Amino acid sequence: MALSLLVLTDFLKTANQALDYATDLATPLGARLVLLHVHRDSLIDPELLTGKLPDLDQPAVELALNGIVANLPVPAVAEIGHGRVTDAVADAVRRHHPTLIVLGRPNTEDTPDELVSTTALDLLRTALYPMLVVPPNAHAANPPRRILLAADGEDFSLGQPAEAVRDLFAALQAELTVLHVTENTDPDENAAAALQIVQQTGLTADLALPIRTLNMNATDPADGILDAARPEDFDLVVLIARPRSFLGELFHHSVSAQVLLHSNVPVLVLPAAE
Incomplete structure (x- = not known):
């Protein structure tokens, strides 16, 4: 069965770094990328109140995703999910059966751990699925050796x-x-x-x-x-x-x-x- 990597993207720097890492990982593996952008429209999503999320409507998101997919050196498809990230990821996992979930980690070094709420931590508690988390400024080793x-x-x-x-x-x-x-x-x-x-x-x-x-x-x-x-x-x-x-x-x-x-x-x- 061909390998696939589910990559979360919100078009921010940390997500782009995770996509670069996943691409460098997928190339020698012959793996396919599944890009998932989750439209954060849940009223209980705390990040909607922080201004951290890009304000893009669905046509703009589709255009951006299609542009990314067209320029990747590996096979890839893109999807848009809605609501809570954990629910959208669980749905994508059920349909694509990826080898890994790949996502970027925001820089939270100046925030006490008890106050940090990141997508990676939420997924670790709910997805129970192999997950690759790429920290800020990380670079792939083409691939990891x-x-x-x-x-x-x-x-x-x-x-x-x-x-x-x-x-x-x-x-x-x-x-x-x-x-x-x-x-x-x-x-x-x-x-x-x-x-x-x-x-x-x-x-x-x-x-x-x-x-x-x-x-x-x-x-x-x-x-x-x-x-x-x-x-x-x-x-x-x-x-x-x-x-x-x-x-x-x-x-x-x-x-x-x-x-x-x-x-x-x-x-x-x-x-x-x-």
Whole structure:
């Protein structure tokens, strides 16, 4: 089955960067892009009150989308959704079965995490689907060649939507490093155990390059991941998000949310099965 990437766009800078990244990712994969613009006409959409959304009517949106699609170097289609972003994305996912949802992350570094409400965080809580979040000013590596996968050392299995990511990993043939963050004094043993758990999921089954391991000592797992995931060392960081980590009341304090909000490297979130 051909790979496809669902790319959210609102024509702002961060969305354009995400589209550039998705295009560079799709080219070697032979993947198709599905561009989705959501007309934010829900009365409960908080961003309608901030002035952050472009004021475009539907004919203008259609014209802009058609112009983008016509100039992309990969096969692409465009759609316009309505209402809440989470509902429009869920509808597009049901119809297109994309390998990934791709979107840009706005710059919220000057805003306390507890006050941040971004599309990425909302989708993580509701979509339960593989999601690639591109931070501000990120650049694709044509395609990513150095992937950092953070594993917490606990057993996990991938949900059905995430199984297609195995094909993506195999197609990229990137250098994979499995990261384990711990306070333990025996880091080599922890990293080896984390690698074995990742291998049991089948994510690494078709990789040709040797898999590396990396252990970081940190009291906060998110801090350890962010310290390791530097743009000069890695092109992409992969997180395994468990349902309990993004469905609880303290969601903004979860490891997944912290890394999504602060990583300078694109983040691919894979939901684990319940």
